[in-house]
Amino acid sequence: AKLAKPAAISACLEQTGHYSIAISKALHQHGIHALFLVNPRRIKAFGNQKLRRNKSDTADARLIARFLVAEQNDLTPWTPKTTENEQLTDLVRYTESITREIAKLKTKCEAAIDPIVLKSLSRRIKSEQKELAAIRLRINAIIKSSDTIRKSDQLIRSIPGIGEISSHLMLAEIPDLTHFSNARQLAAWAGVTPCHFVSGTSGRPTT
Incomplete structure (x- = not known):
């Protein structure tokens, strides 16, 4: 064949x-x-x-x-990410991992009784926070180095309620924003488009 x-x-x-x-x-x-x-x-x-x-x-x-x-x-055809976009995705996902780890350590601090344990946990939290700050500096450097990513970052942050961390997350996980002609397409891509399900004539619709 x-x-x-x-x-x-x-x-x-x-x-x-x-x-x-x-x-x-x-x-x-x-x-x-x-x-x-x-x-x-x-x-x-x-x-x-x-x-x-x-x-x-x-x-x-x-x-x-x-x-x-x-x-x-x-459907929108998939295209490979640029090196900068791949780095951004990797770094942002790692910051999410570090943030979760810091939260776990803080929870352990609240339950710890022995001063040695508290001291150790505090030291680990400070170390993770230092690492997190360094990675976020790297993320900002990558964004500034790319005109396309920088413009997307500025556009996303123009939305009320969206700050640096949320913008970084969206830049890392969402493909090129120009692939979507409207907000509904983006919501459909993310799988969060509201749908109504109604059973019978007297039932209340659920989303």
Whole structure:
């Protein structure tokens, strides 16, 4: 059988972290540019709509293929991140990890009784906080070094209630903002688009 040329192939993957990114990079390098990474919630909702009953790797692959055929015109093709964007994602996710660790250590401090334990925990908290500050400086340096990222950062921070940390998180996790023509598209990509479910004529809708 004659294989289709890479440019004629479309591929769709569930966005499941570094595993899906590694596969996407490999496919992109081999010329498959009609490549789509989709929030798993969106594919699950599609499966529910189609009354999917089976759950297996084969069934999942078929469902994703059916989803791609039905929704491709409304999907945004995936493109590899720049080096700066990849660094930003890595650093921001690490700050989230450090922040959680600091919170755990503070909780342990509240429960600790022995002064030696308290001293040790306090020392670890200060060390983690110092590390966190250094990483955030690195994040800001990367943002300033890229005109595209810097402009996106300024745009995001113009939203009332969005500060430095929230902006960094959005820059790290959301692909190029220009891929979305409106807020609803972004919400759909994130899997948080409100949906109403009403049962009967007297039931109250739930979101």
